[in-house]
Amino acid sequence: MPLKKCPTGILGLDEITGGGLPRGRTTIVCGGPGCGKTMLGVEFLVRGAMKFNEPGVLMAFEETPRDIATNVASLGFDIQTLARQKKLYLDFLSVEPSEIKESGDYDLEGLFIRLQGAIAAVGAKRVMFDTLEALFPGFSKPQILRAEFRRLFRWLKDRGLTAIVTAERGEGNLTRYGLEEYVSDCVILLDHRVKNQISERRLRIVKYRGTSHGADEYPFLIDECGMSILPLSALQLQHKVWNERVSSGIPDLDKMLEGQGYYRGTSILVTGTAGSGKTSVSAAFVDAACRRGERCLFIDFEESRDQVARNMKSIGLNLKRWAKSGLLTHEAWRPTQFGIEMHLLRIHKLIEKHKPQCVVIDPITNLMHGSGDKEVYSMMMRLMDFLKNSGITAIFVSLTAGGGKLESSTVGVSSLADTWILLRDIESDGERNRCIYVLKSRGMAHSNQLREFVVTAKGIKLIPPYIGPGGVLTGTARVNQEAKEKFAALQRDFEISRKQREVSRKRRALEAQAASLQAELVTVDREAEDLTRENKKREQQAHVDQAGLAKSRGVN
Numbered sequence: 418m419p420l421k422k423c424p425t426g427i428l429g430l431d432e433i434t435g436g437g438l439p440r441g442r443t444t445i446v447c448g449g450p451g452c453g454k455t456m457l458g459v460e461f462l463v464r465g466a467m468k469f470n471e472p473g474v475l476m477a478f479e480e481t482p483r484d485i486a487t488n489v490a491s492l493g494f495d496i497q498t499l500a501r502q503k504k505l506y507l508d509f510l511s512v513e514p515s516e517i518k519e520s521g522d523y524d525l526e527g528l529f530i531r532l533q534g535a536i537a538a539v540g541a542k543r544v545m546f547d548t549l550e551a552l553f554p555g556f557s558k559p560q561i562l563r564a565e566f567r568r569l570f571r572w573l574k575d576r577g578l579t580a581i582v583t584a585e586r587g588e589g590n591l592t593r594y595g596l597e598e599y600v601s602d603c604v605i606l607l608d609h610r611v612k613n614q615i616s617e618r619r620l621r622i623v624k625y626r627g628t629s630h631g632a633d634e635y636p637f638l639i640d641e642c643g644m645s646i647l648p649l650s651a652l653q654l655q656h657k658v659w660n661e662r663v664s665s666g667i668p669d670l671d672k673m674l675e676g677q678g679y680y681r682g683t684s685i686l687v688t689g690t691a692g693s694g695k696t697s698v699s700a701a702f703v704d705a706a707c708r709r710g711e712r713c714l715f716i717d718f719e720e721s722r723d724q725v726a727r728n729m730k731s732i733g734l735n736l737k738r739w740a741k742s743g744l745l746t747h748e749a750w751r752p753t754q755f756g757i758e759m760h761l762l763r764i765h766k767l768i769e770k771h772k773p774q775c776v777v778i779d780p781i782t783n784l785m786h787g788s789g790d791k792e793v794y795s796m797m798m799r800l801m802d803f804l805k806n807s808g809i810t811a812i813f814v815s816l817t818a819g820g821g822k823l824e825s826s827t828v829g830v831s832s833l834a835d836t837w838i839l840l841r842d843i844e845s846d847g848e849r850n851r852c853i854y855v856l857k858s859r860g861m862a863h864s865n866q867l868r869e870f871v872v873t874a875k876g877i878k879l880i881p882p883y884i885g886p887g888g889v890l891t892g893t894a895r896v897n898q899e900a901k902e903k904f905a906a907l908q909r910d911f912e913i914s915r916k917q918r919e920v921s922r923k924r925r926a927l928e929a930q931a932a933s934l935q936a937e938l939v940t941v942d943r944e945a946e947d948l949t950r951e952n953k954k955r956e957q958q959a960h961v962d963q964a965g966l967a968k969s970r971g972v973n
Contacts, residue, residue, distance in 0.1 A: 548585065
């Protein structure tokens with residue numbers, strides 16, 4: 418029979434444990450101070466009571482139930498109300514080492530009796546001990562201590578109770594006394610570390626008898642909604658592929674992408690130097706998505722929401738309108754506020770909460786502060802996979818250092834992106850002009866042209882490509898060259914017109930001369946004809962005269 422599991426209801430924990438904690442068995446949650454042991458145990462009880470109809474017992478040895486209730490209220494948990502509803506039983510046992518005097522045999526029989534009454538009071542299915550180590554000073558012999566722990570865990574198992582026992586981290590051992598981890602069925606280690614002055618929390622399942630489980634270190638976050646654990650190894654390359662296309666928000670850019678824009682559910686990387694228009698391109702995409710009625714999530718690591726809204730208003734984009742309508746969720750925080758994994762986990766939570774169809778992260782290069790390249794690359798790879806699995810179209814803005822190689826991204830995720838848009842500034846004739854081109858776009862034919870674009874009060878406009886004798890011309894150089902070519906064209910037109918007039922004049926002169934010659938030729942022909950007739954007449958008259966002369970001479 419497969420091992421039965423008890424779902425915790427904690428975001429991410431059930432995923433990495435393959436369904437939850439071992440049902441009817443004991444789990445040890447150990448770690449240093451402030452790592453979240455009590456929070457995990459309390460949430461296990463609360464989620465069980467609220468989501469799975471499994472009442473629980475909280476038995477505390479260090480803090481009173483009232484103190485614990487105050488602490489977990491910041492997570493949105495009201496355990497005192499649950500206690501009044503008979504869904505939780507809160508108990509506190511004060512154990513002072515100075516008040517304990519060992520005499521004869523010592524065991525936990527009294528604890529069993531008290532625990533049995535608490536379980537019966539609410540019909541408990543879950544139990545939490547926080548922290549059981551408070552009982553250790555009552556035992557002087559480790560053999561008795563271990564035997565009593567085994568008896569306690571067996572007692573809980575016989576009654577089908579799923580238990581969590583918190584324990585402090587020891588030196589060289591998982592727990593202070595090094596006993597609990599050996600007699601329990603599952604051990605979860607929590608760690609709260611500080612790296613580059615940024616605190617990070619990690620969770621690791623050290624052992625889990627009878628089942629496979631995730632063995633990596635997983636970042637987790639404790640916020641107003643409780644604990645969230647981000648699985649690192651659960652993301653697979655099995656995301657759905659869409660043939661649907663979505664507009665970039667810039668019609669001229671859509672024309673460069675087969676006239677249809679990006680594929681839905683893909684990752685778009687927008688890189689460029691400072692001031693090249695990356696945020697404007699991303700905001701145009703958000704505006705177009707909201708116009709289609711799609712929910713968008715805009716995460717900003719550099720500017721506040723109001724500042725971005727004001728700046729984008731200058732180019733004709735009213736982001737506040739979409740925020741008020743609920744289509745746009747704009748979150749802004751400093752990248753140094755959390756560690757790299759906490760950013761990823763917070764983004765996950767925002768996506769789970771708002772269910773957006775489009776996401777913009779501006780810029781991802783700020784995440785490198787306090788984190789290494791490999792960490793950022795790993796984080797971005799998991800985030801891109803998560804977004805693709807969710808069918809979300811995402812734009813990642815990346816800052817390129819001036820003077821560096823443009824066809825590279827600082828984070829090194831260009832190979833992971835499906836579409837790569839590069840923005841750059843071209844300096845010539847004492848001015849800088851913006852240009853855009855598509856380095857790659859998987860699955861579609863795309864333009865290979867370098868296009869100049871301008872940011873106007875009515876949005877981003879791409880100017881038709883212009884190539885002069887020295888290459889691509891932009892800005893004033895383009896205007897000057899166009900003016901020169903227009904002047905040269907006018908000169909050519911004038912010269913052609915002048916030559917055409919001269920040819921027409923010569924044609925008319927020649928035609929007049931030809932007409933005159935034709936008239937003279939007619940006159941000559943007429944004179945020739947007249948001369949011919951005269952000659953004929955003379956010949957005829959000569960014959961007549963000869964005939965008369967012959968007759969007068971008497972010739973027959």
